[in-house]
Amino acid sequence: MPNTALAYDFTEIYNQTHSHVSFSPGAQFILTAVQDRLIVRRADTFQIARTWLLDNTATESATILGGTSRLTVRTKKANETEGWITHVGWSADSEHILAACTKRGVVHVLKMRDDIWHARIEAGAEGLVKAEWAPDGRHILCFSEWGLRVTLWSLIKGSAIYMQFPKFTDRGYAFRKDGRYFILAERHKSKDTLSVYDAADSYKLARHVALPSSSLGSLSLSPTGNHIAVWESQLEYKLYIVTMAGHLQATFTPDQDPGLGIRTVAWHPAGTFLAVGGYDDKIHILSSLSWSCVKTLEVSPRIPSSVTAWNEPVGWLEDSYGHAFQAYDKLQNITSIAFIRTSPEKPDPKSGVIQLEWNVDGTLLLTRFENAPTAVHIFAFPSSSEPFNPHLRSVLLHNQPVLQARWNPVRAGSLIICCGTGGVYTWTSEWEDSELGIIEMAECVGVPTENFHVRNIKWGPDGKGFVLLDQTTFCCAFEVLEDVAE
Template sequence: MDFTEIYKQTSGLVASSPQDARYILIAIENRLIVRRSDTFQITHAWTVEDKVDSGPSSQKGTTVGVASTMSASGDTTITGIGWSSDSRYILACSAGRGAVNVFSLLDEAWTARIQGGVEGIVKAEWAPEGRNIVCFSDWTLRVTIWSLSTGKATYIQYPKYGGKCFAFVPGSNLFILAERHKSKDSIGIYDTSSGYQLLRHFPVLTQSLSSLCVSTNEYIAISENTLEFKVYIYNFAGILLGTFLPEEEAGMGVRHMSWHPSGTVLAVSGWSDKIYLLNHFNWAPISIIEFRARIPAETIVWKEPVGWFEATHGRGFLPYDRVKRTMIARDTTGSASTGGCLQMEWNIKGTGLLVIWENSPTAVHVYQNGEKIRPQLGTVLLHSNAVICAAWNPVKEWKLGISCGGCSIYTWWKADGDGEIGECIGVPAKKFSVKELRWTTHGNGFLLVDKHAFACAFEVEDD
């Protein structure tokens, strides 16, 4: 694996281009920089300036309206970045001044700006088609969708705020938004192909909706507030299909929800050491995954070698040690209320489920499916320090990237013939700590993010 030099960034704002992974977008305070991913040469650079316009901002025929003519003065530090789906445009959100700047990769002179009104803009992201920008105001007042093509805006009042309260349905033209009108929760379904026209609006049974999760099979799972473990499943017509409320989870809310890629099974976890897999026939558990300190005899266990980083001076590539272990020690340093899983993620085909349990934070549990979705513990990866992030490869079915927060990363994958390979890889840098690990778009490398810096690591292809 080859590593790049260390480069500056702010607030972890680094992203590879989604279409071809040819470019890497970086934010440094109020500056945007685009580098080539092969040579890391700078190809584009912009500065987000604190300036005020009295009308719509437009250049070369493309217009984006301005929500207000109020002053745009304020902190120009960039708080969010994003690529359009075709990698032609990028956005930079500055929450301090309630504005979004848009730039073109094909024409560096072209710019557009969205200026929020008194409600501001705290978050902005691209819609899947890459020509609309979804802006979230402060105080949960409204969501505004701005069109780069027409310069017009569509307003949706009183959304439930949070990253888990809206979703674009994959493979369709639908936008799902949790809303709250007259102190009651509801779901709005909007058609993105017709200017976000409202298709359906229906009330839900939650007292205070906490999150929603949408499947490819037109199911919407919503969870109750953080103090009550209750999940409701609706279809897109607004019909309640099922309710899940396990007695043993009383008093604590839902922590994670994740649909299997097939859209037929919903994984739900709370604050106990259990994950419930609900089927789409009666929305009852078809299987329950439970953390157990005792490891089954058929499970493969890998362990990070003791002292490998010091022995290789942080520049080594060492395999995990295959060990015979029957027990995993529970973490007893947390409070009595801690438990459940810190992370839960299906792989690209749904044949594997990655779980990091809070009671065993140094271990990565990999559950594997057979012909039916009944995950069994197949592999456990043990580390010297707590795992802070792990991610499935977006292209390869059985490949993981793992970080424990130090100056090293870990990879695990299934080789041909059902064999397994795991490696501990030192990052050749001083004073660098991998706080976040992200796969590149094509799954051939990582973005390694520290607090104020980042580097890239790319797999070396065999000749």
């Protein structure tokens, strides 16, 4: 009897700029930015559905500021790239597309089903560093330079709402899962504050809370929307749990001094746990019942024999000329990992947790450590009906440093990894074997083209395909089922 195996069908290679390639929320279209042009393709046939050439003429304010603040002689190439698109995004209903050119202070909004409709937002003297959609798909957040303010533009009213003195532009803000509230970390009179804005009431300020932090590092809102994790900058390992009403619930600091502070945190999808990682080799798991540490996960250069270790075969890509599937080597007995030893006394040490990410149902936790750049650690977490015993389940070792690792947004046991090579790496705990049943499997998949190095990967929202990005090109891979004879 034949077995069903998973394979991948790759598309042709297409151009892109600044890795701006994204599936629409319904996975029907793929949006691409190429310099100052937007291209929308159908995801099933890759035929072009819409295209726009944008006029990114600099605003008057951007022209004045550009002429007075840049004292160096600019090259022709630099002037040309200033008009390229820097940010793109789909609205939640896939009806609108956002395209921003921050160096020119311009944001364009376009409609998929209307050739004439076109909105243009021009930043003033405050400048523009970032633009993105609000969850309702009818408001746009524009972050100004120098942390002056966040401007919320309404496509319905054509008016703007201003939020003053955001602490950051790349972090320190979040929408509640239902889009009802917008939380923003701000800095007023040299003190960290938390502002909660009500999206259902024209983004009026609902509450303004003083934070206990001395120098805020960032914040993260729980999936339930009831609690906010706030932590200090890298100089101090301290995390606070604050309610939406602004009440301090708990403060967490490890018993042993970890040296530097927190690098990243990740909420369990159900909001029951919070994983906290710093600049050391430990991950602290906090429980939402007591906000105390219920488990400390540690990694070491030695992998125990009870853990499944996978190793990328040496030279597999060259031997197959990029046109092959190659299984990882499954290592036996105790294995060692090459850890880079860094001095904590040096500024910005290359150590600690750089990625914490739960899978879709919270049964697996992916971790990557900067001082073990070629390794991906996967921890198993019990369900609510199982005994609480989180443990290291699998380790994937590669020949080159891992650049990105992404969980499938739909399937719990599906993971893709890229290392800047001509292939992509997959791990699954859903592999079906006729004799053994469901088993774990890791494979290397070559991209069938020359001079293509996968530097970034993005899943489609349906979990059936993903985008592979090189520096200036991209392709897509879609899962297909094949019958493999025994």
